[in-house]
């Protein structure tokens with residue numbers, strides 16, 4: 001993502017001008033915004049420094065992550081007390097997750113009308129492609145912070161013309177969907193993988209409150225797990241919300257880069273590792289935290305708190321429009337199919353003992369009892385000697401890359 005330094009002469013061939021190569025139009029655009037660019041494995045989006053951002057006439061920062069991959073990124077938009085953003089439109093898709101504050105969004109519809117809907121913390125909405133929109137802070141007391149996950153890297157790198165991306169009059173009539181989609185209503189549907197697992201899908205543009213949205217059983221990803229996939233604004237970007245019950249954790253799996261995971265509810269942590277690693281990478285879980293599991297890195301989510309834990313994941317490649325073959329395979333069920341069967345999921349019985357050992361230790365500090373004693377011999381695991389809790393992380397030999 002670095003534009004090379006331009007020089008007048010090519011040292012290897014002094015008579016030939018330096019080639020204009022290795023350009024990253026998204027990175028150039030990001031640099032030109034004049035707001036902080038935070039780059040880390042993940043972020044506490046509520047704590048990131050923001051600065052004035054002329055694009056929105058509000059405040060913001062770019063919340064970049066090492067695992068974001070080539071197509072997706074995130075920025076935080078902050079609207080001051082009683083303030084509003086400048087109306088903006090763009091040719092990249094964007095999902096907004098309200099981190100804090102109360103306000104509303106005005107959308108200019110293809111038919112010339114406008115629509116306004118109100119939201120509060122933990123609401124989620126999509127900006128239909130290239131619709132002009134404006135955010136308002138309706139509170140006289142508190143700022144608004146919104147996490148904006150988008151595919152601007154894809155769009156800006158594809159067209160490398162900012163005027164085309166930000167000042168394009170084209171109207172995408174089919175992206176706004178039904179009027180009720182901005183009222184927090186939607187349509188439920190379901191489809192079944194070849195694996196026999198049924199996935200529920202909710203089509204809308206706006207969800208009032210992710211913490212109370214109805215989820216559906218998805219035991220294939222861990223006992224008691226529940227989930228809903230969203231199709232938002234008929235988009236190519238995907239979102240889903242999953243919940244882990246109290247006293248439990250999900251199975252590890254891996255997939256393509258770019259899934260922006262936001263902790264919505266509850267407390268806990270994620271462990272991440274590559275096949276062959278000897279150490280786990282750990283990332284904390286609480287409201288405001290967001291990270292992106294890097295490409296093909298195993299990741300696993302653990303609930304250590306006294307309540308169910310929910311998270312929101314936003315990525316490129318929706319259930320309707322998977323976009324890349326790896327996402328198509330995810331939509332077909334590869335993400336919840338065992339490694340031993342050629343999938344991407346590490347089953348409980350195949351996992352390294354230090355995963356459950358650590359979780360039991362974490363639960364001892366929170367006082368929450370484990371609900372996983374039927375799967376693991378927890379007494380034996382908690383007494384494992386140190387020499388069984390080190391070395392290369394154990395797992396079945398996988399069937400290799402990109403399945």
Ligand SMILES: [Fe+2]
Pocket residue numbers: 253254255259293299
């Ligand atoms: Fe995942």
